[in-house]
Every structure is written in structure tokens, then in C-alpha cells.
Amino acid sequence: MEVVTLFVNFYKSLDTQSLSELKNIYSDDVVFVDPVTKHEGFAAVHRYFEQLLVDVNECTFDISQIKEVDSTVFVNWTMHFRHPKLKAGKLISVEGISQLIVKEHKICYQRDYYDLGSMLYEHVPLIGSVIKFLKKRLAS
Structure with missing residues (x-):
């Protein structure tokens, strides 16, 4: 699907992308969900x-x-x-997966799955050390 290629190219270098590209990827009625929040409609996703x-x-x-x-x-x-x-501005890497639903050659639904702790909480002073301790304790 062409929109998947556009999606991949957009995200590969998200920090340098023009947001005008979003119109080629997402539908007007898109629903975008991640572990933090839900955005409904193209304007909300753009913001x-x-x-x-x-x-x-x-x-x-x-x-x-x-x-x-x-x-x-x-x-x-x-x-x-x-x-x-976060992490004194050092590079943070987080693995995840996106589920996309394509309708009429655009993404109308995106749900991202990733570990919010490894993205955010583990890199906040005090909270981070508690989260890491708890993870280590649960793993043993």
C-alpha cells in the first residue's frame, strides 16, 4: 500500500519532516491512540x-x-x-508496534503499543530509580 510507504518514510526521520505530509497519510476522521492519550480527527493529530x-x-x-x-x-x-x-537529553530508544487501519488509501486508525515506563518514567529522577527497582524485583 502506498500510504504505508508514506507512513514509513515520514516516521524514519520524524524530526525533520514537514507536517504538511500528514495530509497524505491520515484521513480527516483519523483516530490516533497511544498509551498516553487518544486524538480524534486530523486537526487533533496535527496538533x-x-x-x-x-x-x-x-x-x-x-x-x-x-x-x-x-x-x-x-x-x-x-x-x-x-x-x-529526560535522561539529561541523552538518546532514549523504545520498541513498539503500530496497528494501522487503512480506508480509501489513508490511515483512519492508528494504535501505538509501547512501554511507557521505558519511554518516560524510567528517565525521570527519583521515579526512574523506583520503576527500575520494581522491574528488577518482578523479574527475579
Whole structure:
């Protein structure tokens, strides 16, 4: 699907992308869900990306696998980003997967699955050490 190629190319270098590309990827009635929040409609998704790109210093994705099943697409990825308030601005990498539903050559639904702790909480002073301790304790 052509929209999947556009999606992959957009996310590979998200930090340098023009948000005008979003119109070629997402439908007007898109629903975008991640572990933090839900955005409904193209305008809400556009605002989400505007805010995301203002807050981070760098954000790129390595795409490791794409699986298409009819109009549903699963994309495995690793996100690499730098945020000035997390891990002293050092690079953070988080693995995840996106479920996409394509309708009329655009993505009308996207749900991202990833470990919010490894993305955010583990890199916040005090909370991070508690989360890491709990994870280690549960693993043993």
C-alpha cells in the first residue's frame, strides 16, 4: 500500500519532516491512540505532532517489520529520541508496534503499543530509580 510507504518514510526521520505530509497519510476522521492519550480527527493529530516536534530535540524510527492483513497493517519499530528533560537529553530508544487501519488509501486508525515506563518514567529522577527497582524485583 502506498500510504504505508508514506507512513514509513515520514516516521524514519520524524524530526525533520514537514507536517504538511500528514495530509497524505491520515484521513480527516483519523483516530490516533497511544498509551498516553487518544486524538480524534486530523486537526487533533496535527496538533499532537506539532507539540511533539517542539518538545523533542530528535525523534526518528527504525522500522523492523511490516505485516499487512487486508486493510490492517502492523508496523514494528524502535523509536529513538532526545528530550531535554529526560535522561539529561541523552538518546532514549523504545520498541513498539503500530496497528494501522487503512480506508480509501489513508490511515483512519492508528494504535501505538509501547512501554511507557521505558519511554518516560524510567528517565525521570527519583521515579526512574523506583520503576527500575520494581522491574528488577518482578523479574527475579
